[in-house]
Amino acid sequence: MQRTERLFALAEYLRGRRTGVTAEVLAERFGVTVRTIYRDLDSLRASALPLSAERGRGGGYALDRSYSLPPVNFTAREAALIVALGRFAIDMRLLPFAGTLESALDKVRAALSTSAQRELLTRLRELSFIGVPSLPSKKPVREALERAWFEQQPLRITYVDGNFIESVRDVRILSVIMNRHETRVDCEDITTGERRPFRLDRIAHAEVLRSTKP
Helix, strand or coil: CCHHHHHHHHHHHHHCCCCCECHHHHHHHHCCCHHHHHHHHHHHHHCCCCEEEECCCCCEEEECCCCCCCCCCCCHHHHHHHHHHHHHHHHCCCCCCHHHHHHHHHHHHHCCCHHHHHHHHHHHHCCCCCCCCCCCCCHHHHHHHHHHHHHCCCEEEEEECCCCCEEEEEEEEEEEEECCCCEEEEEEECCCCCEEEEEHHHEEEEEECCCCCC
């Protein structure tokens, strides 16, 4: 990677995260020495990029929080890979939040010039994925799950277990676990404090509840 290209990539990397990152991490990320990273950071400062350094745990180099980021510019190659992987995730039902992902992919396409969009379509026709989709789930359930997870709200689910016994539980989502065949939602039962996973395809109904946190 040439220095000019690295400086641009370094700026893009920093603007993509507002938490501090150490020079050692940056050096490993870009395959150069820490000394080279320090020189690159000095060059970015000289070009008026508002970089700051924070000491202590979780510190490092970061863009000033008041800095207004310019629009993100994708190359056709970058956009092709992002869109292809996004389409694969939707088609294989790897990610339950399909609607939000579709919206994000539309924005990636819209960010491209006309010629880049044409190149994107060509590259997408040349990429194909073969696999078995994960088990299907209900759209309203996925939408409630997405809202509860991102907004950190409790969720009331109607669950049908392997013996076809239906139960209603109020839970908090701890994590979403996806594999090749199914999606599991790792939850904490609000009533009992029990932690257990629920298969997304077995959730018959889901409703976001008002948070009980103070």
